[in-house]
Amino acid sequence: MKSDTIAAISTGMTNSGIGIVRISGAEAFDIAEKVYRGKDRITEAQSHTIHYGHIIDGPEIIDEVLVMVMRAPRTFTGEDTIEINCHGGTFVVKRVLETVLKNGARAAEPGEFTKRAFLNGKMDLSQAEAVIDVINSESEYALQSSISQLKGNIKNKINDIRNKIIYHTAFIETALDDPEHISVDGYGDTLKRVAEEITEELEALIRSADNGRVMKEGINTVIVGKPNAGKSSLLNVLSGHERAIVTDIEGTTRDILEEQIRLGEVSLNVIDTAGIRRTDDVVEKIGVDRALEYAQNADLIIYVADASKELDENDEKIMRLIQDKNTIILLNKSDLDTVISAEQMKERAGNIPVISVSAKEEQGIREFEDKIKEMFLKGDISFNDQIYITNVRQKNALEQALESMKKVIQSIEDGMPEDFYSIDLMDAYESLGSITGESVGEDLINEIFSKFCMGK
């Protein structure tokens, strides 16, 4: 059942470190009550009051929050509204939203708060066009990012599951429509096996959504440094496998390599660039230019410097580039004879964190990981919030599908008649379709006719 109560992060995923999760709809208070622990009861609270407490997910405390309770109609949307002010940084805001969704809210559609505000008479006619534009642009962006961010193999997997679901539903429905030709008696056993299989597959997908593997969500990170400073070796260590071609010849990495790396809850989209230096080699020059361009737009720059060589004009150039950016300097090759210390480096670069590492010996890597996590959780670095929100929505859809499949299994175990299975099967089918951007339409009827032979 899709709830009519919606939720979303209503602040941008910026460096503010504070985020607001907004819930709007008839069940807003009930949902807030379920996730909130504090002195007051949300459902009994006066309108327009603020309550201190914690957001909990089962036994786990997620964040210390202020909850603002606003009763309809004096709210932005004109509906009962809850705003949860979190102050644990972007990652925690995301967790709060997920908990709210888990407890019965639905991830808001693009522009939906604005739409509701409008439909409930909270805006005047002159704003209508603007509202339409918001809805349109957000829908388009969300759809595009939803589909393009979905990795090919994930999309295939979701489609496989959908195909399985529609096939079995069609079989049941054919039998119900034509009981004298086709019998569905005892089909529960077959379906239960399939449903359990699908449940496992969905659980695996949700886990990989947690690990950021479903979406290319993550912090856009660019690795810069002079040729052969060890950028590619470092990338290989972080990603756990050989990816970039690593040689001792300067300028081996000519293409831009992209790799997704997971460090605990944090995921990096790492772009390894060709080394930055003056070059006359045309092919390499393109790589270098692109590297500079990526560095301009990156959420995080990792500057790999070679501790065994003196800094030169190329290093100077990089250090100018990284001013005012979120940067971590890795002083690589700490296993060799070093000519620059971390302290010296820090002095030169001006207050940028510096960590001594050895990609070859895999030293200092742990420290590096901790540093990134710290910056992320503090909210110093963040990433493209649209993609981020899309991912929450997709995970929500996966969870809804899983919920529906569990209901199918429950119905089978309860000995419910076969026609009850279809209801939840189709709900799961629809939820999964919202991820791949496909609607249900006449799918079931078409499947019935194409796969099964009806009588008369």
Add this chain to the structure above:
Amino acid sequence: MKYSANSVWENKDEYDVAVIGAGHAGCEAALATARLGFRTVMFTVSVDSIALMPCNPNIGGSSKGHLVREVDALGGEMGKVIDRTFIQSKMLNKSKGPAVHSLRAQADKADYSRAMRQVLENQERLDIRQMEVTDILTEDGRVTGVQTYSGAVYRCRAVILCTGTYLKARCIYGDVSTYTGPNGLQSANYLTDSLKSLGIRMYRFKTGTPARIDRNSIDFSKMEEQKGDERVVPFSFTTDPEDVQIDQVSCWLTYTNEKTHEIIRSNLDRSPLFSGAIEGTGPRYCPSIEDKVVKFPDKDRHQVFIEPEGIHTTEMYVGGMSSSLPEDVQYAMYRSVPGLEHAKIVRNAYAIEYDCIDARQLKSTLEFKSVEGLFSGGQFNGSSGYEEAAAQGLIAGINAARKLQGKDGIIIDRSQGYIGVLIDDLVTKESHEPYRMMTSRAEYRLLLRQDNADLRLTKIGYEVGLIDEERYQRLLKKEQMIERETDRVNHTNIGTSEKVQEVLKSYGSTPLNSGTTLAELIRRPELSYDKLADIDENRPDLPYDVEEQVNINIKYDGYIRRQMRQVEQFKKLENKKIPDNIDYNQIKSLRIEAKQKLSQIRPASIGQASRISGVSPADVSVLLVHLK
């Protein structure tokens, strides 16, 4: 040649409504308008073909049975007539949930037609006229009358088109083709052009029927007997269940085999379906036997049901083997089936092609958007089946009458009945084949059960004027009894007495550790309201249909609530009406495809708009904002 100029004359008998066609749609339409007080004339090409069943000899079946019950609940006639003329009856899907239980009766075809004709003939304000209608007369986009083949003009204020499969009909098998309607009846060859001149878009559809075989030539010992139910449930809520406990006849089951399939495969080139001689689109759900053999080559046999056409005839219907293969192939094919080795064919199988409309030109009231006072129902609207036809005929009739009364039309929505699903699908979705009702098309089917059709629709029938006061009062009383008893069962506590544990044990149900409510026990899969009578001391004496509702309401409570919540969401969008004069091209933010589709179909509500293929959720949002 139609009439010449000097045979044109005006018939001065006064009519309000003209119904064209006397099939299952036409009968319900004409009865409805006449009963609602309007002088009605019903045209048919042959009075002997009133309420004819030219294909299968049954009424009802999965989801179609629901339609018949809904027609009855609204005050239609089909259920009453089949209750008087059936010769076998079954409740299908009885082992499944209550939502998919469906009644299916074998009819005595001749008796059915005769009984319906009698009802029509005895209906006040209703005249039957054997004559082909050739033209719809209009002035300023409004219906003013009809003109017949003979040149006669009948003035009226509303016309209901129920032409079934008769428009430019052509029957085909092998390379034999005749320009006739079903059963060799005269086709109607002029009306299509009149409709086209009114700007109405036409489709050409196709369907088919199997051969009829003389029962004296069939060896039933090689077939499995299929009997009716021991206890028959009537279709009509007004029929006394005791009146339908009759001696029933049997149907018979046999199978095709590899030899049958080989005969078909080796003669495919002679089939008009595959040679291209048939241009119409056939239904996927009732494929000809040649279609089945081609599409499902892995199936080594297909079921064949031998069903009596009536008790006054030896003709038997060969269900599952409709065909348009040549006559000689038909003989060979039927005779390859066990029990039919010496079959004598009475009537050949054939395919039929006919003109019908793209029903998206209709409003949900079944009135044409472009011609005021012109309504239509049945196969003419692109559906198939007697029950689908009756349901549309009834709604078209009711709404034609309401139009003349100056009232808003009645629209049964998707959450109120299969009738609503049927009509909404027809007028909203693009379809290239005859539309058949299916239970999977109803998204709220747990609520749309055949057992509660009266509770869903009889109030509407009463408001319309087709249900009398007495029947209405009975319904109110039933509602009250259901409500009271459901409430009592929800609040009846059951302790852990020895008697209780005994009863539970006897049904293989886990004994109680502590007290619970009667309702909780009823929800256990192995138990029911009925089974717990012995431990329910204060149980009142209630009619069976009340007990049935209480049992279902309690047993499936969780699922029913879920669907009711979905219906609430659905209703919100249905209730957001779109004004008739909206210009979609002026709404800048709609995508081009959406503009085109919306302009073409002109949905009545946001809900309907959202079901049009090619209209995205974002388009719907834009519409919502624009309409505000």
